[in-house]
Amino acid sequence: MEESNNYGHRHPLVLLKENRLIRHRFESRCNRCESHVSAPCFSCAEGCRFYLHKVCAEAPLELSHPFHPPHPLLLLMEYRSFDLSGSNHCNYCGGTCWGFIYRCSCHLRLHIRCALFTFNIAQNSFKELEDPSIPTKDEDKCFRCWEPLANYTYFFLDGGFGLHKKCTDEIPLKMNHKCHRKHPLTLQFNNQGFLCAICQIDSPTGFFYGCSPCGLFIHIGCSSLPRNIKDKTHPHPFTLLLRRVPFICDACGTSGSHAAYSCGPCDIIIHKKCISLPRVIKSKWHDHRLSHTYFLHREYVGILDCIICHEEVNAEHGSYSCSKCNDMFHVDCVTKDEDTYVIVENEDEEEEYANSLIVLEWNDSGEAIVVEHFKHVHPLRLGDSVSEHENKCCHGCFLPISTSFYYCSQCEFYLHKICAELPKVKHVWHHRCPQPLVLTSNEGFVCVKCDYISNAFSYKCEKCYKYTCLRCVVALTPGARTCLGHKHKPLLFYTDYKGKCNACGEDDIEGMFRCKDCDICLDVKCFSLPITIQNKCDEHLLSLTEHEDNSYSESHFCDICEESRDPNLWFYHCRRCDSSAHVKCVLRKYSFIKVRSILDVEVHKHPLTFVKRAYYYPNCSGCGEPCLDYAFECTEPGCNYIHHALCP
Structure with a gap:
């Protein structure tokens, strides 16, 4: 063991060259890079668990990195933060940057070990990269050829990328590329977040071949392209066509500007990444299978808006569509998240659809008037008069019966038509x-x-x-929805939109129903509010209302809680009695559960019965106060557990 200077530590440090000499190896981290400590490292001679990797301790305070020529990198302290935007992540490995890091004035951030790892690659100092103590995982791949690291001898950096030894000679620091003949491309970091000019994919980590003056970047793997590609989903091979003019991909409908693949017999030009697009998929966004086509005849399409983003789909270029209901999807929208779709391998296999209804009788217009539903023992008949079944609720959603419903003539069972037709x-x-x-x-x-x-x-x-x-x-089923008192087009749900709900006033909500013609926005909870509902505060049905129809008072109060009410927010109103109430006062947390219902809940070991206490008020087992209203009660003999319906 060698003695060293203390690198700012109050005690002397010793150099440990073997992992077995580190007393607290699995519990301790390097005081500079914050990763788990491993040899060679400096350790506090007094045993106060201060450690420094040798490479971190000897890191220069200023580093002129060949992959970032515009500015020098400075070794600075980055404090821990909870920034979810990715702005505090390492531009090489993608990990969170905190502790000592290399940072540039242009917002480039690199862990110490990532900066030195890539610096050694640039200097061809590959012996400095060897670290046999770090094992690989099955998912670890070489950043040059993208084959598993374990297949060949490799260099590897904990928390970063691996590199096969065989690939070290295949990464020139500068290259001329046919897709950009104006300037040579140099190996550098892509901290500006440019898309790869070849595959059109944004990869903010690692490094790329790029031309800084032109803002052009290419993945290392995209720098060498095969001349011909044959894919099983297309009858002809695709031929590489290096184009330096903009084009529209016939497979996905988005633009490209540098390299494309063409099929002469089909007269199409597409991105490299679009060659392997699946022909048929099953998506969570739609109940039927979706098929990919390079173009569609306009008279076949119908609605030309994408079901996900609600922007127009150009039928002259590639898209996914449903042949049963003519719904359209942008390729990039429906394939953006791999967890939301699966590829249909056997296209000839008949698609299954688990219907909840069996139709027993049709009318002359082709409408099902007598059906069997798998959740009810008797046949159900299509209702033709809401007034005959006043104050009845649908057993599917517990909302009052409205137009288009089925009912049982043998017992009081009701289902809205839309609830009855939902699949199993x-x-x-x-x-x-x-x-x-x-x-x-x-x-x-x-x-x-x-x-x-x-x-x-x-x-x-x-x-x-x-x-x-x-x-x-x-x-939340994709498609346009009508809205209470709204005079423009039906509302559409935008998954990425963040804003303020016009109904409840809550702000900063992600995922909103919006109108294309005005600024109205509704969150999911408010959009699904019942239009009419029964409440004990009034003998009549209350109607959801968005504005006051009278000016009888300058003050606005809730007739349930008797507190003030914001007239700009939605409320429930009875026209006959001229009474109004907050939505939260009318729709309490238990408004969609039947009295005497039995539920299994986590808070108690026995099933609980939902009850309304009109007399004998026992104390709540949760808060200790008397249960004066609705509660969950255990009916197990000898168990006296009872819990407020709204008690946490």
Whole structure:
């Protein structure tokens, strides 16, 4: 062991050359790079768990990096933060930057070891990269050839990229490329976030061949392109066509400007990445299979807006479409997230659709008037008069019966037509598990979207056991939706839009229903609010209202809680009694659950019954206060557990 200077530490340091000499190896981190300590490293001679990797301790305070020629990199302290934008991530490995890092005035950030690792590559000092103590994982790949690291002898940096020894001679620091003949391309970091000119993919980490004056970058793997590519989804081979003029890809409909592949017999030009686009997919965004085509006849298409982003789909270029309902999708929209679709390998296999209804009788116009639903034992008949079934609720969503509903003539069972026609299993884009959701009934649950307690119909995930109520499933099914009192086009759901809800006033909500013609925005909870609902505060049905119709008072109060009410926000109103109430006062958390329903919940070992206490008020087992209203009560003999419906 060698003694060294203390590098700013209050005690002397010793150099440890073997991992077995490090006392706290698996619990300790380097005081500069914050990664787990490994030999060779400096250790505090007094045993105070101060460690420095040798390479980190000897890192220069200023580094002129060949892959970032505009400015020198300075070794600075970066404090821990919770920035989710990626602006504080290392531009080489993508990991979070904190502790001592190399930083540039143009916002380039590099871990110490990432900066020195890439510096050694630029200097051909590959012996400095060897670290046999670091094992590889199955997913670790060489950043040059993208083959698994374990297939060949490799260099590897903990937390960064690996590099095969065989690939070290294949990475020239400067090259001439046919796609950009104006200037040579040099190996450099892409901290500006440019798209690769060849594959059109944004990769903010690693390094690339680039031309800084022209703002052009190419992935290392895209720098050498095969002359011909044959793909099983296309009958002819594609030929490389290096073009320095803009073109529109016939497969995805987006632009390109440098390299393309062409098919002469089909007269199409496409990106390299689009050659392997699947022909048929099953997407969570749609109930049917979607097929890829290079163009569609306009009279076939119908609506030309993408179901996901709601922007126009150019039928003269590639898109995904459904032949059953003519819905259209941009290629980049429907394939953006690999977790939301699967490739259909056997296109000839008949597509399964789990219908909930069996039609027993049709009318002359082709409408099903008598059906069987798999959640009810008796046949259901299509209703023709809402007034005959006044104050009845749909068993699927627990909302009042409106137009288009089925009812049972033998018992009081009702289903809205839209609820009855929902399939037994359904893929939904807003649930991350790969399995489809299963339609269930008579199970107590809390909806993951609106947070209401219910025992109506729901869609359940058999993997994570989360439930989504029918109101939210219908609201989030892609397509235009009408809105209360809105005079323009129906509202569309924008997944990435962030804003303020016009109904409840909450701000900074991500994912909103919006109108293309005006600024109205609604969140999912408010968009799925019942238009009419029954409440004990009034003998009549209350109607959801967006503005006051009278000026009888300058003050606005809620007739339930008797607190003030913002007239600019939505509320429930009874025209006959001229009473108004907050939405949250009318729709309490238990508004969608039946009294005497039995639920299995995590807070108690026995099933609980939903009850309304009109007398004998026992104390809540949660907060200790008397249960004066709705509560969950255990009916197990000898168990006196009771819990407020709204108690945490």
